[in-house]
Amino acid sequence: MSQAPDRSPLQAVKGMNDILPPDSARWEWFEDCARRVMQRYRYAAIRTPIVEPTALFVRGIGEVTDIVEKEMYSFEDSMNGDRLTLRPEGTAGVVRAAVEHSLLYDGGKRLYYLGAMFRHERPQKGRYRQFHQVGVEALGFAGPDVDAEVILMCRMLWRELGLVEGRDLWLELNSLGQPAERQLHRAALIEHFERHADLLDADAKRRLHSNPLRILDSKNAAMQPVIEAAPKLADCLGAESLAHFDAVRSMLDAAGLPYRVNPRLVRGLDYYNHTVFEWVSDRFGAPLTVGGGGRYDGLVEQLGGKPAPGVGWGLGVERLLLLLEVAGVVVPPPVPDAYAVLPDAAALPQALPVLEALRALGVSVQMHAAGRDGQGSMKSQFKKADASGARYALVFGADELAQGMVAVKPLRTEGQPVPQELRPIVEAGVWGGELLRS
Structure with a gap:
């Protein structure tokens, strides 16, 4: 005797949400604003697959990052056994596409993307397992002028959306220098934290020798005194790195964009060097990062291409729409003529x-x-x-x-x-x- 078909209602996967009218109109409005800003700066759209080889993110993001260790949706292709991953961020895929299709053969490219990303983490308001990002990647440009350009593009987007920098959110800035300088800093950090190993939590101890820079990003209140006393990367930077950072700052000063230099700002991905930045808001009750990015001059070569510099940023759409709501920005509803x-x-x-x-x-x-x-x-x-x-x-x-x-x-x-x-x-x-x- 055959079983009756199951007709019980099905629900979306936890942390992966439907976007329904009228809320979908707010998304379309935001996307239209973002595209207008990208066009003003002459950035062209790029669309990459949602599924990529797992190795792309292991090599690109870093094997000992939280994303690769804990958060990626990875699986084995049942047809050929390939290890695949739902993309957890946008930069690695864009760089992979640029290398695969030789986009830089005739010079630098300014690109932007909009799309869904996936991370297996605890869902909370403004932070979901399927989330959406808008981001830009400027590939093939080594100068600090393009660092400043992508940061100023963010400010243009805030103004297009009705947000006010300094009131609704602010810019934090740092320099991570070059790989050799980071190695000097890394060794100094290991020595410092080894002397205070009894004050480290389990996560910090696990990272002590694999990725000590990430310890600086810990939110553990009990560890803050030892983190504050840790050696600063700025003390390890050479003349070239300092000159690059000073040039970025002078351009932002000339454009009238205030910022805070945060020597503990490291970002969560291994591919960054030189300039890194975050846009932070306290409209949520406590400081919360809305988006950020920085320079990643070694990533193209790391993913198999000829050495080429890069710089970019990514913003979480869900968190940004939430910021618009708490900041009191009224999104005009679509109405017929x-x-x-x-x-x-x-x-x-x-x-x-x-x-x-x-x-x-x-x-x-x-x-x-x-x-x-x-x-x-x-x-x-x-x-x-x-x-x-x-x-x-x-x-x-x-x-x-x-x-x-x-x-x-x-x-x-x-x-x-x-x-x-x-x-x-x-x-x-x-x-x-x-x-x-x-």
Whole structure:
């Protein structure tokens, strides 16, 4: 006897969320803002696969980082046994694509991406297992001018979104120098923390010899005194690294962008060198990183390409949208230009061609849809037209249709002429701003 099919409701995977209307409109608005900023700086879009070889992130991010050790969604391809991973961040995939397709053969490239990332961590507000990032990668540019450019691009995005740097969030800046300088600092850190091993937690002890720099990023309050007393990387930097950092700072100063130099800022990925930065907000009650990035001059070569410099950043979309909410930024809801009111289904043969002609001209028109009981009263339709936010109702009444015309009724601007935004309606034949010939 066969079992009855299971028809119990299914739910999304924990920490991987549906984005539903009207919230999806906020996402589209944000993405439009981001794309406008990218275009102003002449960054081109790149789209990379969600699934990449696991080795890409082990080599690129670092084998002893939290992401690789604890957070990646990795699995074996059942067809060929390949080890694959859902991408946990965007930079490694972009660099892999640049190497694979020789994007830098004719010079540097400015790129940006928007997309979903995946990390297996405890879900909390603004931090999910499937999350979304917008990021930029400037590949092939070694100068501090491009470091400053990508940082200033963030400021442009904040202003486009309605956030205010200094009030809603601020910039923290540091230099990690070059690999040899980091090795000197690494040795000094190991020596320091070995002398205070009894004060380290289990995580710090595990990292002491594999990645001591990450100990500086610990949030363990009991360890803060020993961390504060640790040797500073700035004391190990040579003239070239200091000159690069000073040049970045002078450009930000010239652009009027304030920042805080944070000597403990290390970021969570192994590929960074020279400039690193984070945008931090205390609008959540405690300082929280909204996004950040830095320079990664060795990553292209590390992933199999010819040596080439790189610098970029990534921002978490969910956390940024949450910041907009707590900062009181009002995202304008999408509204139609006009709402079509139809007395009955008999009007559809005449109404539909008019609506399609208007839509082809770029006018956003929402048509009242019939329910089980028909079109509904004109009064109820006008209520829905008003609730839609439309500025105009297109009324396909019996008298208008008998004359081959449509009444244009202002819903928001009674007695005012048809505005510039509805110029296509004017061009389509509005008579005196009140009638549209069908």
